[in-house]
Amino acid sequence: MIEVKGLRKQFGQKVAVDNLSFSVQKGEVLGFLGPNGAGKSTTMRMVTGFLPVTAGEIEICGISMIGSPTEAKRKIGYLPESAPLYNDMTVQGFLKFCASMQGLKGTARATAVDEAIETCFLESVASQSIDTLSKGYRHRTCLAQSLLHNPEVLVLDEPTDGLDPNQKFEVRKLIKRLGKDRAILFSTHILEEVSAACTRAVIVDQGSIVADGTPDELEKQGGGSLSELFRKVTSQESPAA
Amino acid sequence: MNTWTIFKRELTSYFTQLTAYAVIVIFGLLSVGLAFTFGSFWRYEDASLSYSFFWWHPLLLMILAPAVTMRLWSDEHRTGTIELLGTMPVSMGSAILGKFFASAFVWLLALALTFPIVVSVNWLGDPDNWTIFSGYLGSFIVCCTFLAISSLVSAFTRDQVVALIVSVAICFILTFCGIDPVINEVRRSGSAETVNLLSTLGVYSHFLDATRGLIRLPSLIYFIGLISVCLVGTNLVLKSQRA
Numbered sequence: 290m291i292e293v294k295g296l297r298k299q300f301g302q303k304v305a306v307d308n309l310s311f312s313v314q315k316g317e318v319l320g321f322l323g324p325n326g327a328g329k330s331t332t333m334r335m336v337t338g339f340l341p342v343t344a345g346e347i348e349i350c351g352i353s354m355i356g357s358p359t360e361a362k363r364k365i366g367y368l369p370e371s372a373p374l375y376n377d378m379t380v381q382g383f384l385k386f387c388a389s390m391q392g393l394k395g396t397a398r399a400t401a402v403d404e405a406i407e408t409c410f411l412e413s414v415a416s417q418s419i420d421t422l423s424k425g426y427r428h429r430t431c432l433a434q435s436l437l438h439n440p441e442v443l444v445l446d447e448p449t450d451g452l453d454p455n456q457k458f459e460v461r462k463l464i465k466r467l468g469k470d471r472a473i474l475f476s477t478h479i480l481e482e483v484s485a486a487c488t489r490a491v492i493v494d495q496g497s498i499v500a501d502g503t504p505d506e507l508e509k510q511g512g513g514s515l516s517e518l519f520r521k522v523t524s525q526e527s528p529a530a
Numbered sequence: 531m532n533t534w535t536i537f538k539r540e541l542t543s544y545f546t547q548l549t550a551y552a553v554i555v556i557f558g559l560l561s562v563g564l565a566f567t568f569g570s571f572w573r574y575e576d577a578s579l580s581y582s583f584f585w586w587h588p589l590l591l592m593i594l595a596p597a598v599t600m601r602l603w604s605d606e607h608r609t610g611t612i613e614l615l616g617t618m619p620v621s622m623g624s625a626i627l628g629k630f631f632a633s634a635f636v637w638l639l640a641l642a643l644t645f646p647i648v649v650s651v652n653w654l655g656d657p658d659n660w661t662i663f664s665g666y667l668g669s670f671i672v673c674c675t676f677l678a679i680s681s682l683v684s685a686f687t688r689d690q691v692v693a694l695i696v697s698v699a700i701c702f703i704l705t706f707c708g709i710d711p712v713i714n715e716v717r718r719s720g721s722a723e724t725v726n727l728l729s730t731l732g733v734y735s736h737f738l739d740a741t742r743g744l745i746r747l748p749s750l751i752y753f754i755g756l757i758s759v760c761l762v763g764t765n766l767v768l769k770s771q772r773a
Binding site: 334337338339340341359360362363365367369371373374375376377378382386387389390391392434 | 531532535536539542543546547609610611612613614616617618619620621772773
């Protein structure tokens with residue numbers, strides 16, 4: 290459902306992503322691991338059509354993101370890294386707006402908003418203004434907008450960042466549940482999340498994939514420890530965004 | 531469809547953040563206040579409102595219009611919501627139009643709510659209401675021009691204050707390069723071509739024709755051209771920032 294071939298992104302002279310290829314099938318949750326600045330967010334921004342690619346191919350459910358971006362974007366639900374929201378809106382108002390932007394109308398829109406609120410446990414803050422929300426609720430509100438149109442592909446950039454342990458547990462559980470009938474690509478630099486939520490993981494360093502496999506395979510490669518493998522295959526300092 | 535959705539969101543935002551109320555009240559008070567004081571409404575018995583009322587509009591709009599639109603794109607950049615918009619199945623062009631139309635609608639309301647002065651001149655005398663309508667049309671199109679300029683400037687920066695200062699500076703230049711004292715000064719020392727160029731580039735010569743009831747094609751081309759260039763420019767700037 291996500292096919293990425295030879296992806297490259299260059300900002301001026303700086304290469305942020307270099308010849309990256311991977312695929313995510315239906316029912317698969319691919320963990321995108323890497324140190325800060327490894328090129329994870331840049332890759333996700335290209336996969337979701339926000340950043341134009343320098344070279345390479347991206348296909349979402351067989352639709353080219355480069356050739357038909359609008360159609361390809363309809364298939365994706367995206368949670369950006371900083372979970373951006375319109376602070377002057379209420380949670381419900383924001384979700385209604387996002388649902389309309391995804392082409393939902395009338396009863397379908399109302400049902401989608403109610404379901405997203407329920408899935409992300411936002412009932413208690415549904416009519417609250419977004420600028421009064423805690424970080425956890427902000428994150429979940431942004432996650433809710435990515436689920437509204439029931440997308441076949443979910444791209445989640447550090448979905449558990451800044452959440453407390455209980456919230457992290459809930460979000461991982463949610464990702465696992467959603468991953469059963471979708472393709473999910475999610476980035477993290479928290480290694481425990483790989484075994485907790487992923488069916489497969491890749492480690493990215495300086496814009497290239499340096500390890501690929503199931504959580505068990507990766508642990509074996511690291512001599513029983515994923516963090517050992519992570520330290521071995523990644524550099525200590527990464528300049529890319 | 532998506533232009534309409536963005537239009538509604540932006541319009542609601544202008545009212546929840548009180549920007550719309552501030553604009554409507556301040557513009558209403560200043561424009562009517564200036565007409566009755568410095569505009570010498572009573573002395574000239576200016577029933578067409580050309581000089582007492584409309585003349586002040588570009589001066590007010592060059593500051594107040596950018597104040598409304600300074601956050602248009604700079605806020606999207608600062609909060610990161612541009613990433614949400616950019617990954618939704620919507621073209622950036624429809625987002626630009628939705629935001630532009632919403633800010634223009636707020637100004638349409640602000641202009642419409644100065645109607646008591648029109649009621650007053652109709653009560654006091656027998657004005658040519660077409661000339662008054664044409665004056666309003668001129669004010670609205672000047673306003674839209676300033677909003678489009680400000681939209682373009684705000685696409686360059688995530689800092690609203692920078693967006694405001696630069697937009698006001700550009701609108702100031704466009705307003706003052708066509709104003710009589712500046713034109714007269716240039717006429718004394720400069721060539722006729724320079725005078726022509728300044729008066730063509732400045733908004734006043736085009737605007738004053740409208741306040742006299744003359745909607746001329748070159749003026750319409752000037753305003754619509756400037757608005758289109760700025761909105762297309764906004765699109766190009768937003769695209770280039772992601773490249």
